[in-house]
Amino acid sequence: MKVYFDNAATTAIDIDVFEAMKPYMLEHFGNPSSIHAHGRQVRTAIERSRKKVADLLNAAPAEIFFTSGGTEADNTAIRCTVSEKGIEHIITSKIEHHAVLHTVESLAKRGIKVSYVNLNDKGQVDYDHLEDLLKSHPNTLVTLMHANNEIGNLLDIERVGEMCKAHGACFHSDTVQSMAHYAHDMQELNLDFAVGSAHKFHGPKGIGFLYINHENKIHPFIHGGAQERNMRGGTENVYGIVGLAKAMEIAYADMSGHRKHIEELKTRMIEKLRNAIDDVAFNGVSDDLNQSLYTVLNVCLPPNEDNDMLLFNLDIEGVSASGGSACSSGSSIGSHVLAELNRDQNRGAIRFSFSKYNTLEEVDYAVEKLAKLYQPETA
């Protein structure tokens, strides 16, 4: 059996997304900047896609800018806001994705003051501390992710948006993991910037978008031609854009159905693991369905001499999972997110992340294989 439980890393493309993209690879290959018929046809497809994304987010098409993915969108929002809006201070957290963390660190080297909001033992933001930081620093950009990609913790973005508004701070949220999994309403959220990346919701890789609230006027991060209404130089990734919009449309068409199915998988895995492995626990609040991203479960395993080989051993059994985004070697060592949690370093960590394509049978299979690694040796 081959089981893919690494959907927070990337998801399988939906066949209907692929079908929607195909004509823009084969037949409609014009450059959208060209004014002839071949170009115009493709331009229309881009603008139709932009409108679709905007409608789903209850935003205006002029607030959606296509990028090469989440990383570029995060960089654009943070760097351009700092350089153009007189930002002197950034509030972020130590468990952001590197697309944010490394961007902020590079700005700190150039003299921007950075404050890291306190987190509790489970990696949840201390909202009182955030309030204090906002009170004592004018000209602030807050960049806090909605859903953590490793442990699934959710931020109360409504609350943080209100706080930022009250203190006149800009608010960027890395919404890569929650986009198209939750129905974000840009009229309701006080967000200046939000981010989407198609490959996290069954769309193609290498395409994403930045939502920029219309009250923010910033200049391009990538300079070049006049594409994206002068906001992002470079010939558009037309089939990527078409695929992104189609993937978002499919996600929204049955968001509650997908959520229900995935929550069932997650609940089953939590229960089965609790029954099968003594002393199993969960990192962050990923076992609390009300406070975590429903697609992510980060399991904290008892100390075991083979914990370093955990992912490798599961891989041999046909189960693809992850130890954390920074992990490429088959162990959980190196996760800057887990390092911030108050946890026993001898314990193993494994992230299972689910999609609409996963089944209960796959959950049962993965738990059985994982549990085998924790059973006492019998002579």
Ligand code: PLP
């Ligand atoms: N932010 C988060 C929370 C992510 O999980 C990822 C992808 O892993 C990114 C940003 C980067 O997105 P992309 O792969 O589209 O550059």
